[in-house]
Amino acid sequence: MTPLLVPPEPPEQREPPTWWVQLQSAFGSWLRTPLATRDGARVAPVASIDPELSAAIVDDGPGATARLALYHEQYWARLFMVFQAAFRRVARAVGYWSFNSLVQAHLAGRSLDSVDLGDATAHFYPAMRAALDAMRHSPSSAGHETSLRELSRVGGELGPVLGTLDVAWSLVSQALAVDEAERRAYRAPFEAAWEPTPPEREALLKRGVRAAPGFSLVKTDWSLFDAGGSQTRLPDPEHIVVHRMATGVGSQRVDAVLARLLSLAAKTTLADAMARVGAASPTVEPAAMAALLNNQVERSLQAGWWVGIRS
Amino acid sequence: MTNLARRLPPDALGLGLRPAHFSEIHGEMPDVGFFEIIAENFLGVAELPRVHLDRVAAGYPVVAHNISLNLLGTDPLDTRYLERLRWLIRRHGMPFATDHLAWTSSDGERHHDLLPVPCSASLVPWAAARVRQVQDALGVPFGIENPSTYLRFARDELPEWEFVRRVAEAADCGLLLDVNNVYVSSVNHGFDPRAYLAAVPWERVLYVHIAGHTVRPDGLRHDTHDAAVAPAVWELYAEAWRLGGPFPTLLEWDDRIPSLEVLRRELAIAVEVRR
Numbered sequence: 001m002t003p004l005l006v007p008p009e010p011p012e013q014r015e016p017p018t019w020w021v022q023l024q025s026a027f028g029s030w031l032r033t034p035l036a037t038r039d040g041a042r043v044a045p046v047a048s049i050d051p052e053l054s055a056a057i058v059d060d061g062p063g064a065t066a067r068l069a070l071y072h073e074q075y076w077a078r079l080f081m082v083f084q085a086a087f088r089r090v091a092r093a094v095g096y097w098s099f100n101s102l103v104q105a106h107l108a109g110r111s112l113d114s115v116d117l118g119d120a121t122a123h124f125y126p127a128m129r130a131a132l133d134a135m136r137h138s139p140s141s142a143g144h145e146t147s148l149r150e151l152s153r154v155g156g157e158l159g160p161v162l163g164t165l166d167v168a169w170s171l172v173s174q175a176l177a178v179d180e181a182e183r184r185a186y187r188a189p190f191e192a193a194w195e196p197t198p199p200e201r202e203a204l205l206k207r208g209v210r211a212a213p214g215f216s217l218v219k220t221d222w223s224l225f226d227a228g229g230s231q232t233r234l235p236d237p238e239h240i241v242v243h244r245m246a247t248g249v250g251s252q253r254v255d256a257v258l259a260r261l262l263s264l265a266a267k268t269t270l271a272d273a274m275a276r277v278g279a280a281s282p283t284v285e286p287a288a289m290a291a292l293l294n295n296q297v298e299r300s301l302q303a304g305w306w307v308g309i310r311s
Numbered sequence: 312m313t314n315l316a317r318r319l320p321p322d323a324l325g326l327g328l329r330p331a332h333f334s335e336i337h338g339e340m341p342d343v344g345f346f347e348i349i350a351e352n353f354l355g356v357a358e359l360p361r362v363h364l365d366r367v368a369a370g371y372p373v374v375a376h377n378i379s380l381n382l383l384g385t386d387p388l389d390t391r392y393l394e395r396l397r398w399l400i401r402r403h404g405m406p407f408a409t410d411h412l413a414w415t416s417s418d419g420e421r422h423h424d425l426l427p428v429p430c431s432a433s434l435v436p437w438a439a440a441r442v443r444q445v446q447d448a449l450g451v452p453f454g455i456e457n458p459s460t461y462l463r464f465a466r467d468e469l470p471e472w473e474f475v476r477r478v479a480e481a482a483d484c485g486l487l488l489d490v491n492n493v494y495v496s497s498v499n500h501g502f503d504p505r506a507y508l509a510a511v512p513w514e515r516v517l518y519v520h521i522a523g524h525t526v527r528p529d530g531l532r533h534d535t536h537d538a539a540v541a542p543a544v545w546e547l548y549a550e551a552w553r554l555g556g557p558f559p560t561l562l563e564w565d566d567r568i569p570s571l572e573v574l575r576r577e578l579a580i581a582v583e584v585r586r
Contacts, residue, residue, distance in 0.1 A: 016385040016437045019466070020429075024385055027426065028417035058463040061499070062529040067462035070531060075424050115379050115392050116355035117423045187357045247333075247362060 026053040030068075031075045034104045042076070042100065044069035079103060079120060086121040086183055089175035089224050090128070093231055094167055101161045102128070108157065125180040131158040132173050144170050144221075145233075171231060174220040181216035181242035185249040188214025192246075193304040203309050205271040209300075210308040214244035217254075217262050225251060243305055252303070257281065258296045262305070270297070318406050319345050319372055319518065322585075323559040324578045328373070331568045333363045341571055343578075345372040347561050350408070351379055354395045368403040374518070374561075375400055376487075377410035379421065382441050382455065383428045384414040393448040400451055407517050409454040409487040410445075412438065412475060429464035430474035439481030446484055454485035454517040459495040459524070459534030471496065472510040479515050486512070489520035490551055491563075494544045495532040504547050513555030521548055521581065522563040537566035539577060549584045556585065 030049055035042040046065045057064035083103045084091045091099040106127055112120050135151040145168040162172075191212050196204060221237040223230055239259030241252045254262065257277060264273035274297075278289045300306050319325075323344030328336075335341070346367055353360045367373065375396065381388070400408060413425040428434065446453035457475055469477070479486055488511060497504035523538030540548075540562070552558075560581050564574060 014440070017433050020434060020437070021385045023429075023464075024414060024417040024426075028420060028422060031422055031424075031426075032420065056465055058465060058467070060463075061501075062531060064462065066529050067531070070461045070527070070533070071424065071426065075422060078423055111419065112421045112423070113419055114421060115351050115389065117351070117421075118355055118357070120423075186359060187355075189358055190362075244359075248359065 023053070023056055026050045027071075031072055033072075034108060035073070035076050042073075044072035076104075078117070079107065082117050083121055083124065086118070087124065087176070087179040089179050089231070090172060092229055093171050093175045094165055098161060098165055102158055105157050105161050121183070125176065125183070127156065127158055128176050131156045131162055132169065132176065134159070135162065136169060136173070144168070148172065171222050174218070174222055175224055175231070177218050178220065178224050178240075178242070181218050182249055182251075184216060185214035185242050185244045188212075188244045190244050190246055191304065191307040193302055194307045196301070196309075200309060206269055208267075208269045208273075208310040209265045209306040210310045211266055212243060212304055212307045214242075214249075215305050216242045217259060218242060219259070241303075241305060243303070245304075257292065258299070261293065261296050262300065265300075265306070319374070319559045321559065322557040323372075323518075324581060325374075325518075325559060325561040326571075326574055326578070327376075327561065327563045327565065328364070328367060329565070329568055330360070330363070332571050333367075335571045337363075337366055339571075340370055341575060343371060343575070345374060345559065345561075347374050347376045347563075350375040350377050350396055350399060354392070354399060364403070373403050373405055375405050375408040376456075377408060378425065379415045379423065380410040380445055381415045382410055382412060382445070383434065383438055384416055384441075386416055386419060388441060388444060388448075390448070393445065397449050400449060405451065407452040407454060407485060408449050409456055409485075409517065411456045411458040412478060413458045425458045427458070427460045427462055427464070428474075429466040430469045430471050431464075431466045432468055432474075432477070435474070435477045435481055438478045442478065442482035442484050446482065452485050452517065454487040454515075455479060455482075456487035456489055456520065457492050457496075458489070459492040459499075459532075461499055461531055461533075463500055470502065470507075470510075472507045476510065476512055479512065484515070485517040486515045487518060487520060488516050488551065488555075488558075489522070490548045491520065491522040491524055491540065491544050492534060494541070494547050495524050495534050498532045505550060508547065508551050508554055511551075511555060513558075516555055516558050518559035518561055519548070519551060520561050520563055521545075535566060536563045540580070545580065545584050548581065552585045 030053060033045050033048055036045040046069060049065065049068060054064055057068060080100045080103055084096065084099065106124055134155055135148065148162050148165040148167055148169055151169060218240050219237055220240065221234050223232050223234055225240060239254050239256060241254055243250055260280065261273055261277050264276055274293045277293060278286065281289060325345035325347055326343050328346040328348050348364065353364050396408065411425045413428060415422055415424060415426060442453065442455060455475065455478060457471065493504045493507050497507065521540050521544060522536045523540055525533050525535045525538060527533050562574060562578055
C-alpha cells in the first residue's frame with residue numbers, strides 16, 4: 001500500500017453503535033419475512049415494515065417503501081434461484097409459482113447461517129421426502145398418476161402447499177429423487193476408479209462393494225433426463241446411475257439386470273447379489289448369465305461406481 | 312501451486328470466473344488477463360469448484376472477491392471462514408482480496424445480499440477496525456468495494472465517496488472501485504458520478520469493476536450484472552481511466568451469462584474507451 005502523507009488514526013472501536021445494531025436487526029428481520037401475494041404476484045410485505053425502520057430511510061424518488069421493497073424482493077429472488085437450480089426437476093414438475101411457495105414454507109423459521117448459499121437447500125430434500133411419503137401412505141392414495149391434491153394426508157411444513165397441486169405424486173417424488181441424487185453427487189468427493197487385486201476380488205465376492213461417494217441409482221418412469229425439460233410418462237421405466245466424475249456430475253442409463261445387481265450389491269455380498277440376479281432370469285443360460293454379470297461387475301468397477309470392499 | 316502473489320499487469324483486463332465457462336476456458340485458454348472468483352463459491356463442501364479453479368489458476372492470475380465478509384455487520388467476523396479464505400489465497404498466490412462496504416448478516420442469519428450502510432462518520436471506526444482485522448487475517452492487501460445502493464438513510468452525514476475514503480484511510484486498505492455501482496447509485500440518489508470519481512484516492516485502487524445493470528419500472532437502476540455495460544457507464548469508465556489509469560479492469564456478468572466470446576468483445580470495448 002502506498003504510504004499516506006498523514007498516517008490514519010488506529011481504529012480502536014470494539015463495539016458497533018447501538019443504533020446500528022438495532023437498525024440492522026430490524027432490517028434483517030423484515031428481509032426474512034416471506035413475500036406477500038397481491039394481484040397474482042409476489043411482493044414485499046410492506047405492511048409489516050417496522051415503523052422505526054421506515055423512518056430511518058429517506059423517503060424520496062419512488063419512496064422509502066419501494067426502495068426497501070427492492071432489497072426484500074432481491075433477497076427472496078436469490079433464494080428462489082438457488083433452490084430452483086438445486087431442485088430444477090421438482091420446480092418444473094410443480095411449476096415455479098408453487099415451488100417458490102414450497103421454498104418459502106420450508107424456510108419459515110429456519111436459520112440460514114452458512115456462508116455457502118448452496119447450504120440453504122440442505123434440508124429441503126428430507127422435508128419434501130417426509131411430506132410426500134406421508135401422502136403416499138394415505139388411505140386415499142390410488143394409482144400411479146394420482147395427483148397430490150387427491151391425497152389426504154398433508155402434514156408438515158410443506159403439506160399444505162403440496163396438497164393443492166394437481167401434479168402426479170410419482171412425478172414429484174421421482175423428480176425429487178433425481179435432483180437430490182445430482183445434488184449429492186455434486187457435493188461428493190471424487191474417488192478414482194478402483195482396480196482390485198485378485199485377493200480383493202475374492203473378498204469382494206464374500207463381503208460386498210462400497211459404492212463411490214455420491215453414487216445413486218434412480219428408477220423413473222417419467223422423462224426426467226430429457227434435455228428439453230419435458231416431463232412425460234415413459235412406456236417403460238428407466239434405471240439411471242447418477243455419479244460424481246472427475247470434473248462434473250454424470251448420469252448413465254443402465255439396463256434392468258445391471259440395475260438389480262447394483263441395487264443388491266449395496267445390501268449383500270457380491271456373490272449373493274450375482275446369484276440372486278441370475279435366479280431372477282431363469283430363461284437365460286447360466287453360463288451366459290455368468291458372463292453377463294461378470295461384464296457388469298467390470299463395467300461398474302471401470303466406471304468408478306464401486307471403489308472398495310464394504311467393511 | 313505457488314505462495315508468491317501473481318501480480319496483475321497495470322492495464323490487465325479480466326473476467327469473473329463462472330461455471331458456465333469452465334470447459335471453454337480449460338479447452339481454449341482464451342486471452343484473458345486475469346480471473347476473479349467469488350470466493351464463497353469455492354470454499355464450500357463441494358470440491359468440484361476447486362477442481363476447476365486449480366486448472367484455471369494454473370494458467371491465469373486469480374483474485375479473490377467476496378460477498379459475505381459482513382464488513383459493516385455487527386455479528387462477529389467469521390474467523391473460520393477467514394482461515395479458509397486465507398488458505399485459498401495462498402494456494403493460488405492471489406495478490407489481493409476484496410469485499411463490499413456493506414453488511415450481509417445480522418442476528419446470526421446470513422442474508423446473502425449486499426445491504427446498505429448509513430454514510431455516518433460514527434460508523435467509520437467500526438468499519439475500519441473490521442477491515443483491518445480482515446486484512447490482517449488474510450495476509451494480503453485487502454480492498455473495499457463501493458456497492459450499488461437503492462436507498463439512503465436519515466443518518467447519512469457524508470457523501471458516499473467521502474465515507475469510503477475515510478474507511479479506506481482509517482483501515483489503510485485498498486479500494487475496488489466499481490464504476491457501474493457509482494453510476495447506479497448516482498442515478499438512484501441524484502448525485503454527480505463525476506464528483507465521486509474526482510474524490511477517489513486513486514493510489515489505493517487495486518482494480519476496477521464494470522458491469523451491466525437494468526432500469527426498473529419505478530425508475531431505480533438495479534445492479535443485475537445481466538447485460539452489456541451501459542453507454543453512460545463506459546463514459547464514466549473513460550473518465551476514471553483519465554483520472555486514475557492505468558488500473559486492471561474486471562467485467563462482471565452473473566445472470567443470463569453469454570459466451571466467453573461475447574464477454575471478450577465487451578472487454579475489447581474497454582480498450583477502445585481508454586484511447
